Amino acid sequence: MGQLEGKVALVTGGTTGIGLAVASRFATEGATVYLTGRRKTALDAAVEAVGAGTVGVQSDVSNLDDLDHLFATIKERSGRLDVVVANAGIADLARLGEITEEHYDRTFDINVKGTVFTVQKALPLLPDGASVIVLASTNASMGIEGMSVYSATKAADRNLARTWAAELAGRGIRVNAISPGPIETPGIRGLGASAQGEPQLADSLAAVIPLGRLGHADEVAAAAVFLASEESSFTTGAELFVDGGLVQV
Numbered sequence: 001m002g003q004l005e006g007k008v009a010l011v012t013g014g015t016t017g018i019g020l021a022v023a024s025r026f027a028t029e030g031a032t033v034y035l036t037g038r039r040k041t042a043l044d045a046a047v048e049a050v051g052a053g054t055v056g057v058q059s060d061v062s063n064l065d066d067l068d069h070l071f072a073t074i075k076e077r078s079g080r081l082d083v084v085v086a087n088a089g090i091a092d093l094a095r096l097g098e099i100t101e102e103h104y105d106r107t108f109d110i111n112v113k114g115t116v117f118t119v120q121k122a123l124p125l126l127p128d129g130a131s132v133i134v135l136a137s138t139n140a141s142m143g144i145e146g147m148s149v150y151s152a153t154k155a156a157d158r159n160l161a162r163t164w165a166a167e168l169a170g171r172g173i174r175v176n177a178i179s180p181g182p183i184e185t186p187g188i189r190g191l192g193a194s195a196q197g198e199p200q201l202a203d204s205l206a207a208v209i210p211l212g213r214l215g216h217a218d219e220v221a222a223a224a225v226f227l228a229s230e231e232s233s234f235t236t237g238a239e240l241f242v243d244g245g246l247v248q249v
């Protein structure tokens with residue numbers, strides 16, 4: 001029997017990287033998984049990869065109408081939501097002096113506004129015992145050049161999780177953050193691609209990770225299973241680092 005047997009879970013931005021790994025692992029553990037993404041073709045491919053019983057809902061986390069449609073669909077089909085993983089996020093490089101309004105607005109819209117309204121709109125569907133997981137980042141605790149705006153959004157996400165843990169404890173809902181270090185995903189490789197001619201940021205970060213390598217999306221998914229399941233029943237308001245020792249060692 002899987003650790004999430006019978007549970008209904010939502011993973012936003014579940015078409016690639018960490019979100020896809022979390023959705024796949026949740027399905028293996030017996031959950032019914034709703035996953036979201038903005039592009040239909042990518043979403044259809046992810047739903048097929050995750051397997052039978054998975055439901056894809058095309059939606060942009062920064063669009064409140066899309067979120068209303070998403071939660072109306074979940075309510076109609078499942079009637080409740082046991083696990084929410086606010087995963088959708090973007091990262092682009094911009095040093096101070098290069099930050100445009102477009103970069104700032106887009107990063108905050110998806111990474112902070114998207115998280116706030118995903119969890120707020122999920123709230124009526126969350127039963128006693130539900131688990132909310134917010135994807136923050138080791139960037140919230142570090143000063144990585146070129147990543148100030150992204151890191152500020154992740155520091156916001158980390159605090160959202162802590163504050164919501166306090167606000168929702170009385171309802172028996174746990175809220176935790178996962179802070180991955182550099183994980184091998186399309187997202188982090190895209191970062192290197194935008195810094196023309198320079199060594200990939202991911203590779204230079206790997207060199208300073210105590211365990212000596214980038215992490216794998218499956219390793220983040222394993223942490224998400226723990227936080228989603230009753231194995232973590234006394235854990236709320238925590239920030240679980242999955243970072244090869246980057247921040248703490």
Ligand SMILES: NC(=O)c1ccc[n+]([C@@H]2O[C@H](COP(=O)([O-])OP(=O)(O)OC[C@H]3O[C@@H](n4cnc5c(N)ncnc54)[C@H](O)[C@@H]3O)[C@@H](O)[C@H]2O)c1
Pocket residue numbers: 012013014015016017018019036037038059060061062086087088089090091110114135136137138179180181182183184185186187188
């Ligand atoms: N990869 C890493 O090293 C790393 C490290 C720390 C934190 N994180 C965080 O983990 C999460 C996932 O990152 P990843 O590396 O897997 O990224 P990724 O780019 O590989 O995947 C992000 C997913 O979010 C989706 N997405 C983006 N904007 C969206 C929107 N507006 N609405 C719906 N979906 C949207 C993308 O389509 C994609 O499926 C992000 O929140 C990221 O900040 C990643």
